[in-house]
Structures are given as structure tokens and as C-alpha cells.
Amino acid sequence: MEVAAGDRLLSINGMPVADVMDYRYLTADETLVVEIEKPDGEVWELDIEKDYEEDLGIEFPEQMLETKTCKNNCIFCFIDQLPKGMRESLYVKDDDERLSFLTGNYITMTNLTEEELNRIIRYRIMPMNLSIHTTNPELRCRMLNNRFAGDVISYLKKFRDHHIQMNGQIVLVPDYNDGDELRKTLADLKAFYPVLQSVSVVPVGLSRHRQGLAEIRAFNQTEALKTLAIINTVHQEMTEKYGDGFVYPSDEFFLLADVPIPDVSYYNGFPQIENGVGMMADFKASLETASENYKNHNDHDHAVSDNHRIGLITGRAAHAFMTSLMDDLKKVMPDLDVIIYPIKNDYFGEKITVSGLITGRDIIEQVKPVLQENPRDLLLIPENALRQDTELLLDDWTLELLSEHLSVKIVGVPVDGTSLIETIRT
Incomplete structure (x- = not known):
């Protein structure tokens, strides 16, 4: 008999396997003890030796790959602004810590359980890409439309204390988290450097399909210039102190402000280029x-x-x-x-x-x-x-x-x- 479709993977090296993330990390060893349960209830224990990067070739049913969806109702969510009739996958609001590591997606941390948080620390899943937006608890609850969304600092502290590298994102909305609120947020986030490696600031995207959603406006040129001034004050401070700009505006802010795109030295290796930060430079x-x-x-x-x-x-x-x-x-x-x-x-x-x-x-x-x-x-x-x-x-x-x-x-x-x-x- 061989391992076959329908068998249940129980554990690897004595650790239970809840999902693909467990599987990815537990199979990183070269020597494995794999516990398999057959459909008739018989349990097999397999001793396996393999190369470090070699996969076992196990395929998982869709329920083990199912994406955790967002529990927030953010005022700036672009998915809520999509027109009807697009392909179904575009309407999925993922907020999955596994995708943060595997594909670079950003998570709000509002649906992280204590067990999941501890697993990130145990397996050293990093960098974690975090949607921060503001460190003002009341404002964050209002922007995410979730009364449990305010406690972002405690997550940042726990990741920092366990040396889990992070990248942060701020979606900036006029009259909400810009101006003095942005200054406060960046001042708070500086304390988490260098474990918090970088922070990007991107302007809210507004489609014409916002019927029934919160009233939000776009940044004008003057506001974009003021935002760049706030960001660049911190950027220059961190560069002088650590040789790392830390906070980076997206390319859109330079275009909105009608000022030249910085050269590559501004971006210190482009830590968030996949987030539209520095792509033009x-x-x-x-x-x-x-x-x-x-x-x-x-x-x-x-x-x-x-x-x-x-x-x-x-x-x-x-x-x-x-x-x-x-x-x-x-x-x-x-x-x-x-x-x-x-x-x-x-x-x-x-x-x-x-x-x-x-x-x-x-x-x-x-x-x-x-x-x-x-x-x-x-x-x-x-x-x-x-x-x-x-x-x-x-x-x-x-x-x-x-x-x-x-x-x-x-x-x-x-x-x-x-x-x-x-x-x-x-």
C-alpha cells in the first residue's frame, strides 16, 4: 500500500498540521516522521529522509487552501468600489496572514487569533506585511468600521519583541488620517524600527462605483505637497540617524504634487516596490x-x-x-x-x-x-x-x-x- 488521495496528514515530527503553512514549515527539515491516517482509521508512521528544499509532493483539498477573508468594512476599500460583473476572484477580501508571507499581501491583524499569532512567532513567518493606516485607536476603528480594530500597537510590540520583521502600509485618506494624524502615526512607528523595516504611504484610490459608500475625496496638489513634506521630514531624520529612509510615499504622491520622482538612492533598496513605491525611479x-x-x-x-x-x-x-x-x-x-x-x-x-x-x-x-x-x-x-x-x-x-x-x-x-x-x- 502507498500514501493515496483521501489519506489524512496528522502530524510532521510530532506537530499537528492544520494547513499549508504548517506543512511548508514542518517539511523544511531533512529528516521527517510523518503520521498519516488511512480512510479505515489505520495510522501509518513514515520515516522520511530528503533534501532540505525537497517537497513531499502532497496535494491538499481546497478547504486547506481557503483564504481567510476580511472582517472589516474599511471606508477606503477598493474592492467595495468594483463594478458588478467582474470575475469572482476580484471580489475576495483577503486578510490572511499566510498570504502576507507567501504573496506579500497586507493584513489588518483584526482577525488574528492568539494561536495564529503564536504560530507566526514559533515558525518565524516573516516579513509580515501589515495594514496600519493609523496608530490612533479611535480613528482606526472608525476607518476600518470595526470596534475591535484599535489595538494595532500591541501587535507591533509583540512582533518587535519576538524579532518578527515587518513592513507597514498606510492608506492615506484626506480629512481622516492625514496631516497631524499622519505625523503622530509616523512618530509612533519610528519606535519599532528596525524590526519594522519600512512603511509606505499611498493615497486612497477612488473609483466611480462608490454608491452607498462613505464620502471620501481625493488629494489635491497642495495637500499632496504637504503630505510629502510630512513624510520627507521623517525620511530625512531616519536617513541621517540610521542610513535608512524608513518611510516612503508611493509614486502617486509625487505625480499628484507635480514634483520630480526621486532618484534610486532615496529608496534604499526599494523595500516596497511591489506596492508601487519607487517603481518609476x-x-x-x-x-x-x-x-x-x-x-x-x-x-x-x-x-x-x-x-x-x-x-x-x-x-x-x-x-x-x-x-x-x-x-x-x-x-x-x-x-x-x-x-x-x-x-x-x-x-x-x-x-x-x-x-x-x-x-x-x-x-x-x-x-x-x-x-x-x-x-x-x-x-x-x-x-x-x-x-x-x-x-x-x-x-x-x-x-x-x-x-x-x-x-x-x-x-x-x-x-x-x-x-x-x-x-x-x-
Whole structure:
């Protein structure tokens, strides 16, 4: 007889296995004692020797993979602002500490049980990515619409005291947790450095589908400038004291304030680049390096490949930034023929200006008329607009389907200068 589907995994090295997180950590040893219960109740004890990173090959039923959902009703939740009719998975409000470690998701800690908290500490599951928003207990309860949400500091203390590395996020909402409240929050969070490695500050995203939700407005330019001043005061203080800026505004704040994006030295290794913090600075630096490499290795041939009239799809917020970069690129690729398409987000509303929320429907409606006047051989779309590891946009349009409707090849490109130049030259 062998281990088979329907068998129950009881324990590994004497520790019970509640879910995939237990399994991942308990199987990290090279020598295992695995307890299996067969459907007839017979219990097997298996002695297994394996390489450290080798998996046992066990597959789990869906209930062991089920995502823990959020118990809050946050005033800024973007999922509540989604239109009806999108794919079901987009409406899942995860608040799962396992996904915080496995995929980088942020959790509010409001549904962490004492047992789960202790498991994080026991297995040293880190870094934990935490949605903090404010350290004012009353305000946090109000913003999360959860009367149990106020005690965020005790979680931070417990993680700090057990050296569980953390990253924090603040979704900033005008008239709620900005201004003096932001100053207080950042002052409180500094005390948790360096176990709290970094804090990002991102402006609230507002779609046009907010019917029945709390009245929230967007930041204006003046408020964005004031917010940057608050953040950069702490950033400079921490840089002078520790050589680490600690708190970082998202790229959107620089665009809202209409001030230049900082260079890469500002971001100290980009601790939260996947959260939209420093992505533009990193792309600019990588494109400058790739352009210089191209120039140095192509002194006698700067021509772009034949039949490559390029179109770049981006969000409206990055239009001026991308235009400037393409102007610089043309200096080393003088034959480059590129048009930038800043997509107005009619699907979610024009207040959404980032490339990560572009939809296929808006691309079709806005790019097709321009293509008829000025055809392109290739359209490029940043990979952050696509579902991870797929060619699927938020409204379920695929790049293949877009290509058919626009009669032009469309490819997703990593937000990286080398990838962009290589794609242009292919």
C-alpha cells in the first residue's frame, strides 16, 4: 500500500498540521516522521529522509487552501468600489496572514487569533506585511468600521519583541488620517524600527462605483505637497540617524504634487516596490543603464529593427514621465518611432490614473481610432496591468483578444529598461 488521495496528514515530527503553512514549515527539515491516517482509521508512521528544499509532493483539498477573508468594512476599500460583473476572484477580501508571507499581501491583524499569532512567532513567518493606516485607536476603528480594530500597537510590540520583521502600509485618506494624524502615526512607528523595516504611504484610490459608500475625496496638489513634506521630514531624520529612509510615499504622491520622482538612492533598496513605491525611479534608472549599454555596444548602428513602429500604453498619471523617458531614449535610438497612449480610465473612473488598473475595454475605445490614423507594428503594455503570470487584464480581456480587435500585436513588458529595449529591437 502507498500514501493515496483521501489519506489524512496528522502530524510532521510530532506537530499537528492544520494547513499549508504548517506543512511548508514542518517539511523544511531533512529528516521527517510523518503520521498519516488511512480512510479505515489505520495510522501509518513514515520515516522520511530528503533534501532540505525537497517537497513531499502532497496535494491538499481546497478547504486547506481557503483564504481567510476580511472582517472589516474599511471606508477606503477598493474592492467595495468594483463594478458588478467582474470575475469572482476580484471580489475576495483577503486578510490572511499566510498570504502576507507567501504573496506579500497586507493584513489588518483584526482577525488574528492568539494561536495564529503564536504560530507566526514559533515558525518565524516573516516579513509580515501589515495594514496600519493609523496608530490612533479611535480613528482606526472608525476607518476600518470595526470596534475591535484599535489595538494595532500591541501587535507591533509583540512582533518587535519576538524579532518578527515587518513592513507597514498606510492608506492615506484626506480629512481622516492625514496631516497631524499622519505625523503622530509616523512618530509612533519610528519606535519599532528596525524590526519594522519600512512603511509606505499611498493615497486612497477612488473609483466611480462608490454608491452607498462613505464620502471620501481625493488629494489635491497642495495637500499632496504637504503630505510629502510630512513624510520627507521623517525620511530625512531616519536617513541621517540610521542610513535608512524608513518611510516612503508611493509614486502617486509625487505625480499628484507635480514634483520630480526621486532618484534610486532615496529608496534604499526599494523595500516596497511591489506596492508601487519607487517603481518609476527604478524604471528610469534601469532604462538609463540599458540605454547606455545599447549606445556603447552599437556605436555604428543605432537603428531600430524594421517594421517596429511602437505604441506604449500607460496610465494618465505617468504620461509626462514616460514622454520624457522616450525623448531621452530617442537620443540613442534616433530611428525610434514611438507613440504613447495615456489611457483615461472610463471603466473605474477618471480619478484612477495608474497603469495597474487599465482595462481592455478602455484600450480598445481609445487606441483604435488613433491606430487608424497612425498605425503601429507593436503595442507594449506594462506587465503590472496584467494578472500575475497571465495575459489577462482586469476586465478579462486578453492580449490575444486585444490584438485581434486592434489588428496589431500586443505584448506585456516588465517594468524594466532592458526588457523594454530588447522588446523594441526584437
